[in-house]
Amino acid sequence: MTATATSTRTMTMVAAINDALDVALGADDTVHIFGEDVGVMGGVFRATDGLQMKYGAERVFDTPLAEAGIVGMGIGMGLAGLKPIAEIQFAGFLYPALDQILSHLGRYRHRTRSRYHLPMVIRAPYGGGVHTPEQHADSPEAILAHTPGVKVVIPSTPADAKGLLLSAINDPDPVFFFEAIKLYRSVKEEVPAGDYRVPLGKARLVTEGDDVTVICYGGMVEVVQKAADAARAAGIGVEVVDLRTLVPMDTETVLASVAKTGRAVIVTEAPRTAGFHSEISAVIAEEAIEYLRAPVVRVTGFDAPYPPFTAVEDVYRPNPLRVAKAIRQVMAY
Amino acid sequence: MVQCLAPDGTVVRPELLPEPAVRLDLYRQMRRARHFDERGWVLYRQGRLGVFPPFGGMEASQVGTAAALTKNDWLFPTYRDTGAALTLGLPIARTLAYWRTSPHGWHMPADLKVLPFYIPIATQYPQAVGAALAERRKGTRNVAMAFIGDGGSSEGDFHEALNFAGALNAPCVFILQNNGWAISVPTRTQTKATDLSRRADGYGIPGVRVDGNDALATYHVTREAVERARSGGGPTLIETVTYRVKPHTVADDPSRYRTEADTAGWDAKDPVLRLRAHLLGAGLMTEPSEAAMLAEIAVEFEAALAEADSYPEPTPAEILDHVFAEPTPQLKQQRAQILAEEQA
Numbered sequence: 001m002t003a004t005a006t007s008t009r010t011m012t013m014v015a016a017i018n019d020a021l022d023v024a025l026g027a028d029d030t031v032h033i034f035g036e037d038v039g040v041m042g043g044v045f046r047a048t049d050g051l052q053m054k055y056g057a058e059r060v061f062d063t064p065l066a067e068a069g070i071v072g073m074g075i076g077m078g079l080a081g082l083k084p085i086a087e088i089q090f091a092g093f094l095y096p097a098l099d100q101i102l103s104h105l106g107r108y109r110h111r112t113r114s115r116y117h118l119p120m121v122i123r124a125p126y127g128g129g130v131h132t133p134e135q136h137a138d139s140p141e142a143i144l145a146h147t148p149g150v151k152v153v154i155p156s157t158p159a160d161a162k163g164l165l166l167s168a169i170n171d172p173d174p175v176f177f178f179e180a181i182k183l184y185r186s187v188k189e190e191v192p193a194g195d196y197r198v199p200l201g202k203a204r205l206v207t208e209g210d211d212v213t214v215i216c217y218g219g220m221v222e223v224v225q226k227a228a229d230a231a232r233a234a235g236i237g238v239e240v241v242d243l244r245t246l247v248p249m250d251t252e253t254v255l256a257s258v259a260k261t262g263r264a265v266i267v268t269e270a271p272r273t274a275g276f277h278s279e280i281s282a283v284i285a286e287e288a289i290e291y292l293r294a295p296v297v298r299v300t301g302f303d304a305p306y307p308p309f310t311a312v313e314d315v316y317r318p319n320p321l322r323v324a325k326a327i328r329q330v331m332a333y
Numbered sequence: 334m335v336q337c338l339a340p341d342g343t344v345v346r347p348e349l350l351p352e353p354a355v356r357l358d359l360y361r362q363m364r365r366a367r368h369f370d371e372r373g374w375v376l377y378r379q380g381r382l383g384v385f386p387p388f389g390g391m392e393a394s395q396v397g398t399a400a401a402l403t404k405n406d407w408l409f410p411t412y413r414d415t416g417a418a419l420t421l422g423l424p425i426a427r428t429l430a431y432w433r434t435s436p437h438g439w440h441m442p443a444d445l446k447v448l449p450f451y452i453p454i455a456t457q458y459p460q461a462v463g464a465a466l467a468e469r470r471k472g473t474r475n476v477a478m479a480f481i482g483d484g485g486s487s488e489g490d491f492h493e494a495l496n497f498a499g500a501l502n503a504p505c506v507f508i509l510q511n512n513g514w515a516i517s518v519p520t521r522t523q524t525k526a527t528d529l530s531r532r533a534d535g536y537g538i539p540g541v542r543v544d545g546n547d548a549l550a551t552y553h554v555t556r557e558a559v560e561r562a563r564s565g566g567g568p569t570l571i572e573t574v575t576y577r578v579k580p581h582t583v584a585d586d587p588s589r590y591r592t593e594a595d596t597a598g599w600d601a602k603d604p605v606l607r608l609r610a611h612l613l614g615a616g617l618m619t620e621p622s623e624a625a626m627l628a629e630i631a632v633e634f635e636a637a638l639a640e641a642d643s644y645p646e647p648t649p650a651e652i653l654d655h656v657f658a659e660p661t662p663q664l665k666q667q668r669a670q671i672l673a674e675e676q677a
Binding site: 032058061063064066068069071072073074075076077078079080081082084096099100103104109110111112113114115116117148149151171172173201247248249251252 | 407436439440441443448449453456458459460461462463464465466467468470471477489490493494496497500501654655656657658661662663
């Protein structure tokens with residue numbers, strides 16, 4: 001996506017994130033990384049591994065254990081001209097900081113008429129599929145997407161993770177960057193070296209197909225791909241759209257695909273009621289209903305807390321079979 | 334509790350007296366603040382100002398503390414801290430505009446680092462820590478000062494901020510204005526603690542309790558805290574012991590939760606009259622020189638009011654401005670909708 005990338009290296013997603021942070025720290029000394037365990041330890045997932053050693057404890061530092069304090073302090077750093085990158089250890093631990101986010105992070109530019117803006121990035125691992133304990137697998141992206149003034153980004157590949165993270169860090173406004181825990185080390189791909197950027201607000205066509213559009217992001221993309229492969233083997237052309245960015249959402253790509261296929265399935269692992277899938281569904285209903293040959297179907301988690309029960313976790317979190325069933329449903333309507 | 338002047342203006346700690354010029358300036362700033370507060374009530378009753386939280390009686394707590402800052406420092410005020418913001422230089426016209434619910438009250442002057450009044454309670458405390466840390470990272474000697482009330486000190490953000498500031502040695506000065514009330518809840522119902530400055534002990538930082546109706550005392554302890562922060566000595570918590578003699582807002586009826594007797598004793602501790610008695614007694618001010626000062630303040634206020642009156646009302650589409658640096662496609666679409674509805 002950018003001309004400055006000259007070579008590539010095979011990387012996992014967590015390595016690509018580490019690489020992006022390294023590039024950002026190296027390029028701009030106002031960039032600061034902080035959070036719980038991000039310094040000496042390099043983060044519980046090692047996303048910040050080696051960065052304190054390389055850039056010093058003034059720029060990559062551990063904070064006391066307090067999420068509101070982390071986000072609130074980051075806001076103050078952003079006000080005073082730094083570029084703060086905060087890590088919230090798990091997205092399910094974000095909730096104590098919601099007051100800072102909803103009351104301040106999203107509205108500073110607005111309430112100061114752009115005198116102050118917050119070029120802050122908040123990274124948080126999210127989602128299930130790796131048998132974590134309670135409260136480690138939440139998908140709270142809809143809460144943030146519903147908050148005016150913040151952007152929400154969720155990559156699904158190592159290269160995208162690097163490119164989107166560098167765009168997020170260089171964005172003048174606050175960005176939530178959710179990283180699917182399931183994808184941290186399960187996928188490897190070629191990742192461009194250097195200052196590689198993927199623009200925010202542009203969806204990715206993962207595969208093309210004529211019969212049904214499946215819209216997804218983050219940890220659900222690989223689940224959807226498996227279902228799409230199976231459907232394709234059965235002769236159904238599945239177009240998979242990886243949204244990449246929830247705010248701003250690339251409605252153009254979504255609508256163009258739905259206009260082509262006439263069928264839409266939306267897949268997320270968040271709870272069902274009032275999730276971001278509902279927003280996508282509403283946009284399709286408002287803007288593309290005349291193209292629809294079947295009702296929009298959502299494949300989601302349930303309206304219950306994410307279950308930490310390994311034996312049945314896969315019931316909550318959409319799996320390829322449920323997605324395949326939804327594809328058959330819209331085809332059979 | 335640190336005190337420099339007794340309620341009758343008698344000097345009790347002569348070694349704490351600042352220079353005469355500083356004493357006079359503190360008095361002028363307190364008078365400016367009080368004038369705003371008094372005129373604000375009238376303007377509210379005339380329908381020329383929206384609901385605002387009065388602060389009359391708390392001038393020494395706000396002016397004496399904010400006066401210890403320079404324009405390079407940060408000020409994080411709560412909604413009741415108009416007096417502090419005016420002292421650091423927030424224009425009266427902008428302040429009036431803010432309480433008129435005009436976006437012109439959200440335009441802060443470029444030469445000031447005063448944040449808009451904080452409506453949520455305590456959230457500004459961790460932010461002040463961040464601004465303070467950023468100043469240190471940039472190699473300046475600038476500090477951040479944040480205000481809170483006794484009620485706000487019950488919030489988690491208060492504790493997180495004090496802990497962060499101590500752990501990270503942030504050049505921060507925390508002002509805890511103990512004015513006795515969190516709307517209708519008295520401090521004794523708010524907390525079992527009776528000396529809120531001692532909360533600093535839990536975070537390993539200095540805590541100071543000061544007579545919040547004594548501008549010379551608040552100035553003295555705050556200046557010490559600011560100097561400590563500037564020279565790398567870290568944060569300080571200052572509890573200013575004062576009283577909210579006014580209602581919570583101009584729309585509040587305090588007779589529902591407190592008696593006049595509760596408040597009466599505090600009139601005798603009026604911070605403006607206390608410093609006035611000292612200045613007159615010490616020969617630093619005469620009644621004619623004071624009258625001239627008050628006349629200047631009144632003229633300044635009326636000019637600011639005229640300026641605030643001249644600010645245009647916002648247009649409908651302005652509600653979508655300043656959400657992001659670049660409006661998203663969704664915001665562009667919503668702007669088009671507002672413009673279309675305007676023309677319909």
